[in-house]
Amino acid sequence: MIEIITTIKQVxxxxxxxxxxxxxxxxxxxxxxxxxxxxxxxxxxAVSLKEQTPSTITALTMGPPSAEDILIRAMALGADNxxxxxxxxxxxxxxxxxxxxxxxxIKFSAPxxxxxxxxxxxxxxxxAQVPAELSVFLDMPFIPYVITLESADDGAVTLIHExxxxxxxxxxxxxxxxxxxxxFRTRRLLPLTETIRALSTPITRLSATEIACDEKMIxxxxxxxxxIKIENVVTTRGGKTFHWENRNERKAVIExxx
Amino acid sequence: MTVSxxxxxxxxxxxxxxxxxxxxxxxxxxxxxxxxxxxxxxxxLFVGKNPxxxxxxxxxxxxxxxxxxxxxxxxxxxxxxxxxxxxLQRLSPSIFLMGATKKGRVLAPxxxxxxxxGITADCTEFSLDEKNNLIQIRPALGxxxxxxxxxxxxxxxxxxxxxxxxxxxxxxxxxxTEIIIEKEHITMxxxxxxxxxxEKSTSENxxxxxxxxxxxAIGAGIKSEAEIGExxxxxxxxxAEIASSxxxxxxxxxxxxxxxxxSGKTIAPDLYIAIGISGAIQHLVGMRDSEFxxxxxxxxDAPIHKxxxxxxVGVWQEVLSELLPIIKERLxx
Numbered sequence: 001m002i003e004i005i006t007t008i009k010q011v012x013x014x015x016x017x018x019x020x021x022x023x024x025x026x027x028x029x030x031x032x033x034x035x036x037x038x039x040x041x042x043x044x045x046a047v048s049l050k051e052q053t054p055s056t057i058t059a060l061t062m063g064p065p066s067a068e069d070i071l072i073r074a075m076a077l078g079a080d081n082x083x084x085x086x087x088x089x090x091x092x093x094x095x096x097x098x099x100x101x102x103x104x105x106i107k108f109s110a111p112x113x114x115x116x117x118x119x120x121x122x123x124x125x126x127x128a129q130v131p132a133e134l135s136v137f138l139d140m141p142f143i144p145y146v147i148t149l150e151s152a153d154d155g156a157v158t159l160i161h162e163x164x165x166x167x168x169x170x171x172x173x174x175x176x177x178x179x180x181x182x183x184f185r186t187r188r189l190l191p192l193t194e195t196i197r198a199l200s201t202p203i204t205r206l207s208a209t210e211i212a213c214d215e216k217m218i219x220x221x222x223x224x225x226x227x228i229k230i231e232n233v234v235t236t237r238g239g240k241t242f243h244w245e246n247r248n249e250r251k252a253v254i255e256x257x258x
Numbered sequence: 259m260t261v262s263x264x265x266x267x268x269x270x271x272x273x274x275x276x277x278x279x280x281x282x283x284x285x286x287x288x289x290x291x292x293x294x295x296x297x298x299x300x301x302x303l304f305v306g307k308n309p310x311x312x313x314x315x316x317x318x319x320x321x322x323x324x325x326x327x328x329x330x331x332x333x334x335x336x337x338x339x340x341x342x343x344x345x346l347q348r349l350s351p352s353i354f355l356m357g358a359t360k361k362g363r364v365l366a367p368x369x370x371x372x373x374x375x376g377i378t379a380d381c382t383e384f385s386l387d388e389k390n391n392l393i394q395i396r397p398a399l400g401x402x403x404x405x406x407x408x409x410x411x412x413x414x415x416x417x418x419x420x421x422x423x424x425x426x427x428x429x430x431x432x433x434x435t436e437i438i439i440e441k442e443h444i445t446m447x448x449x450x451x452x453x454x455x456x457e458k459s460t461s462e463n464x465x466x467x468x469x470x471x472x473x474x475a476i477g478a479g480i481k482s483e484a485e486i487g488e489x490x491x492x493x494x495x496x497x498a499e500i501a502s503s504x505x506x507x508x509x510x511x512x513x514x515x516x517x518x519x520x521s522g523k524t525i526a527p528d529l530y531i532a533i534g535i536s537g538a539i540q541h542l543v544g545m546r547d548s549e550f551x552x553x554x555x556x557x558x559d560a561p562i563h564k565x566x567x568x569x570x571v572g573v574w575q576e577v578l579s580e581l582l583p584i585i586k587e588r589l590x591x
Contacts, residue, residue: 012399014399014402014538014540015504015505015538015540017399017402017538017539018561037508094376095367095377096370096371096374096376096377099371121521123521123540124398124399125398126379126380126397126398126520126521127367127378127379127380128363128364128367128379129363129366129367129370129377129379130367132364132367132368132371133367133368133370133371135336135368136339136368136371136372137371141336141447141449141450142335142336142364142368143450144335144364145360145364158453160456162360163333164360164361166455166456167455167456168452168453168454168455168456169452169453169454169455169456170450170451170452170453171450171451171453172449172450172451173448173449173450176449181514223376224374224375224376224409224411224412225376225377225378225407225408225409226407226408226409226410227405227406227407228393228406228407228408229405229406230403230404230405230406231403231404231406232402232403232404233397233401233402233403233404233539233542233543237546237551237564237565237566237567238564239551239566239567239568239569240567240568240569241558241563241566241569241570241571242568242569242570242571243558243570243571243572244570244571244572244573244576244577245571245572250580253568253570254580254581254584256568257568257581257584257585257588258584258587258588
C-alpha cells in the first residue's frame with residue numbers, strides 16, 4: 001500500500017478578476033474560489049497512480065474553514081481523506097511559512113508518506129516556490145515538472161518529467177516530493193455519487209499547536225518576505241477601436257495599416 | 259538545513275550563472291547596477307564545467323566562484339542546492355539572484371529554504387530602500403497587481419527574475435575577474451535512475467516564440483483544431499510564430515511552450531496580433547511591451563481592445579482574410 005499526500009490550494013479564479021474602470025481598483029467581489037488547476041492535476045495524478053497500484057490518497061490544504069470545499073472536490077476526484085489546516089496563527093504566511101506548516105502537518109499525520117504530490121504553482125501567486133521549499137523541510141528529494149506517474153513498486157515510482165528541453169522517464173525511490181506541471185488535461189465532470197460520497201467523508205481539522213509548529217516560523221511574523229506595497233496595474237496603450245461591420249471604420253483601419 | 263546569514267555581515271550581490279543563457283547576462287547587468295548603488299562587489303556563482311570567464315569580465319563581475327561538477331551532477335537540483343546553500347552561507351552575499359528559468363524556479367527556492375531565507379519569484383524590477391534592503395517588485399494575482407516585497411530579517415535576499423526583463427549591457431571596460439574554485443562537490447543521490455528519453459520535444463513545443471519579430475496569438479475565441487489550422491496558415495503566410503493564451507493550453511489545443519502570459523512567456527515582438535483573446539491581465543503582462551499590437555475580437559467589451567494600438571471588433575475569419583495581403587505587404591518592407 002502506497003501512502004500518497006496531495007497538497008492543494010484554494011484560489012480566486014484570477015481570469016475572472018476585472019479592474020474597475022473608474023477607480024482603477026480590482027473587483028474581487030463575485031470572483032469564485034476554486035481548486036487551483038495545478039492542484040487538480042496533482043489529485044488526478046495521484047488517482048491515476050492509485051489505479052495502477054493500491055494506494056491511499058490524503059488531500060491536505062491550509063486555509064479558512066471555507067477551504068473545505070476544495071477538499072470535498074479532491075475527494076470527489078478520488079482522494080480518500082481530507083485534512084484542513086486552519087488556524088488564525090497561519091494567516092499571512094508567505095511561501096516559506098506555508099511550506100513549513102505543510103511539512104509539519106505531513107510529519108504529524110503521515111510520517112510514513114511515500115509520495116507528496118503538489119501542483120507546480122498556484123494561479124493566484126504563480127511563484128512555484130512552495131513545493132521545492134516543502135521538500136527541504138521534509139528533507140526529501142524534489143522532482144519538478146512531472147507529467148505522469150506511471151507505476152509504483154518495490155519502494156520506487158516510475159514517472160515521466162520534463163527536463164530543460166526533453167522528457168525523461170525516471171525511477172525515483174520513495175519518499176520524495178514532486179510537482180505536476182501543465183498537462184493536456186481537461187477538467188472532469190464528476191458523477192454525483194462521487195460528490196455525495198465526498199460530502200459524507202469527515203474532514204480532519206488541525207491547528208498550529210496540534211502539528212507542533214514553531215510559532216517563529218508561521219504566519220505573518222514567521223514569514224521572511226513582507227509585502228510593503230501593492231500597485232494596481234494600469235493599462236495604458238489605449239489605441240483606436242474599429243468596428244469591422246461598419247464600412248467606414250473598416251476602410252479606416254485598412255488605410256491605417258497600408 | 260543551514261541557517262540564514264547575519265544581516266550585518268552580509269555583503270555584495272551574487273548572480274547564479276546559467277551558462278549560455280541570455281538571462282545570466284541580463285542579471286550581470288542588473289546586479290552591477292545594484293552593486294554600484296550599494297558600493298559593494300558583484301560576484302557570480304557557477305556550477306558545472308568551464309566557467310564563462312569572458313562573460314564575467316565583459317559584464318563587470320568582480321569574482322566568479324566555481325563549484326566543479328559534471329553535467330550529471332549539476333542536473334540533480336536537490337543535491338546541487340545543498341552545495342550552493344553551503345557556499346552562500348560561507349560567502350554571505352546580501353543579494354542572490356537567479357533567472358526565473360525552468361531550472362532557476364526550482365533551484366532558487368531549494369537554496370533559499372535551506373538557508374531559511376526569504377525569496378521572491380519572477381521579479382520584474384528592483385530598487386533599494388533607505389536601509390539598503392532590496393525592494394523586489396513582481397506581478398501577482400494573475401498579473402492584476404504589482405507587489406513590492408522586502409525581506410528585512412534574512413540574508414541573502416533571494417529572488418528570481420523573468421528572462422527578458424532587463425537588457426544585457428557590457429560594463430564600460432573589462433573587469434579583472436578573479437576565479438575562485440570552491441571546495442565543494444555535489445554528491446549524486448541514488449534516488450533517481452534514468453530509464454529512457456521520451457519523444458524529443460517537437461518543434462511545435464520547442465520553438466522560441468520570444469525570438470520572433472511577429473507573433474500571432476490566439477485565445478478562448480478560437481474553438482477547434484480546424485480554426486487553429488486556419489490561423490496557423492495565416493501566421494505562416496506573414497512569417498509569424500503562433501502563440502496562445504492560457505485557456506487553449508489548458509484545453510490541450512496548444513503546447514505550453516507557446517503560452518504567453520503570467521504563467522507562460524513574456525515576449526515583446528515588433529508586431530503582436532491577438533485573435534480571440536479577451537485580454538485578462540494575466541495574459542497582458544506577457545505581451546504588453548510589444549512594439550505594435552493589433553487585436554481582433556468579436557466582443558466589443560474585451561479588455562484587450564484597451565491594450566492595443568489598433569483593435570478591431572469583428573469576426574476574425576473575415577478580418578484576417580482581408581488584412582492578410584496588407585500585413586504581408588507591410589512586413590515585407
